[in-house]
Amino acid sequence: MSADSTRASIRAVASLAGVSPSTVSRALNSPELVNAETRRRVLECAERLGYQPNRAAQSLVLGRTRNVGLIVPDIANPFFAPFIKGVEAYFRDTEYAVFLADTDEDTATEVRLAEAMVERVDGLILCAPRMSGTRLRAIAAKTTVVLANRTSRAAPSILQDFQPGMDQAVAHVHALGHRRCAYLSGPANSWSNRRRRRFLGVACAERGIELVDLGPYEPRFTDGYRAADEVLAAGVSAVFAYNDLVALGVLSRVTARGVPVPNEPGGRGLSIVGFDDIPMASMTNPPLTTVAIPVDAVSRAAAATMHSMLDPGAPKAPPLPPAAELATRLLIRGTTGPV
Amino acid sequence: MSADSTRASIRAVASLAGVSPSTVSRALNSPELVNAETRRRVLECAERLGYQPNRAAQSLVLGRTRNVGLIVPDIANPFFAPFIKGVEAYFRDTEYAVFLADTDEDTATEVRLAEAMVERVDGLILCAPRMSGTRLRAIAAKTTVVLANRTSRAAPSILQDFQPGMDQAVAHVHALGHRRCAYLSGPANSWSNRRRRRFLGVACAERGIELVDLGPYEPRFTDGYRAADEVLAAGVSAVFAYNDLVALGVLSRVTARGVPVPNEPGGRGLSIVGFDDIPMASMTNPPLTTVAIPVDAVSRAAAATMHSMLDPGAPKAPPLPPAAELATRLLIRGTTGPV
């Protein structure tokens, strides 16, 4: 029921195999340095004793933990689930284990967690971190970090190219006849939010669409409720939400208020465009038109980058996927229609 | 950009403070053993050098890592998110860090991950593990384990009491006039599934409701699609799904096929009852009637149990919440109606 019964040490297998601990270590880590026959014997003895090298001792002498940390703002946000899974899947058949933590979208928690992790990992993957650039640099000084959805000179970052998706979305909405739209802003200190807003602004300006800013809102379903009423009050015919959760909140609330989605011939109604393409987005009624993010590519790229930074000679790890893979794109479904 | 620049060791602060390493260690860990003044000086020096004890060295000598592992079947299953958050929140202001891993609902992966974690943690919280009892015992022999949603003699388990919720659900459906219902089974080797099915069976038998078994299905939205068609073919007026994801899949597919939810006066239609009360459940149209699980209580109890097993003298950790807290209960929303 507990971790007692003194696990077999390297010395135990050494004496069982009639060799020195050094030889056991070599047999395990650098096979080419030991005689094939003794190696076989050592391995057999190790197997017999159920020998597992003590991680702490290895870490101590090697100066590395074989752990990597992964910090995301919110596990419950379905956008991050595939990201997490991607990273975990990458490291699964690696000697690394991954520490996952969730900051609850809170910057202070994020910093605390990052500090706590630094001591236990070789590298830290920060997904959409909100902390200040200074903090980020401080962390990056202490360990290897890779950023996703956030730029910084302190560490390499994996980014999506928001432009194509945003451009397609605006073109789509413009083609449907919308001329006055709203943007539901996400957290103010979020890099994603600023980028999305920027490209949206550019695309709208190019096409002569008037853009109303609302928010900021937390990227949660319930914040979409709040947003919905403001959207309706703002007198726009279409709305771009910071992300799908907010969009779905809007959809739910707007529908409940009897406003048709998408717009109806009579001029009433609202078109909604989300962002992320979370699984739920295709399950609603009507299904959500949204800008899809190549999250698998992003997570794999982040993991691979980390891996190759930690083990420069790693066998896996294509350095970086071609930029094209990271492009966003519009998925037209049921929540957008002609005005 | 990397983890170099040789962090300050305990020796460095010792020599700066003009004491021996032992004294520094004691000043940090057992304040009562050192003179107040020297302690102050040591602490100040440690602070000045930004000293952080080397975790690996501590682990090596203490034989404990101050890490706990948490393994769940699927992060993307929104039922687990609150569970994870609960555990993480509990350990946040503790000296423990938590390793989270996701098995992708795969037993082999689960075993692999558990094995990998055993070397890196002091204890393992297994949420709804699918592995065999034998395996479970093997793991429990190597480290401290706490189970959630799974019984075993090998380790303490935190369970929900499915009975009240199931009973309420059946009573509700019975009151609405349903007499022939289906159960959409979850994974065959899932303890939750067996329990849910059992109590459901009993409650239905008591009230003279005929119960049709369908499945098993994976607990995913898309499996709900598949299930929906079988449900419709089975000629039942109400269905109990293994969990909310499946229920929502059914809802989506059934609605798409033009079958009203809930039942209409004419005799057509279907009533749907889910299980878990995931956030999405209240967001659909109509919102899902479901059996809510006290997931916060379960996760906190699991974490607290682990904590008190690891540090018997822990200051926090109320041993176990009263059993009542762990009872499930029915949430009547929009997907159930009179037949």
Place this chain on the structure above:
DNA sequence: GACGAGTATGAAAACGTTTGCGGAACAGTG
């Protein structure tokens, strides 16, 4: 038959802590 080049192995140091043991200083007691 000595020598150089490999090849295979062991001894020991090192990694950074914690902690048992003992010693020094000091105060209190007879």
Place this chain on the structure above:
DNA sequence: CACTGTTCCGCAAACGTTTTCATACTCGTC
């Protein structure tokens, strides 16, 4: 003053590995 007890602190061992260095042995080669 001799003693006992306390308080504070340093020495050194120990934790389980990896790796450097040295050594012993085996082969060919001149």
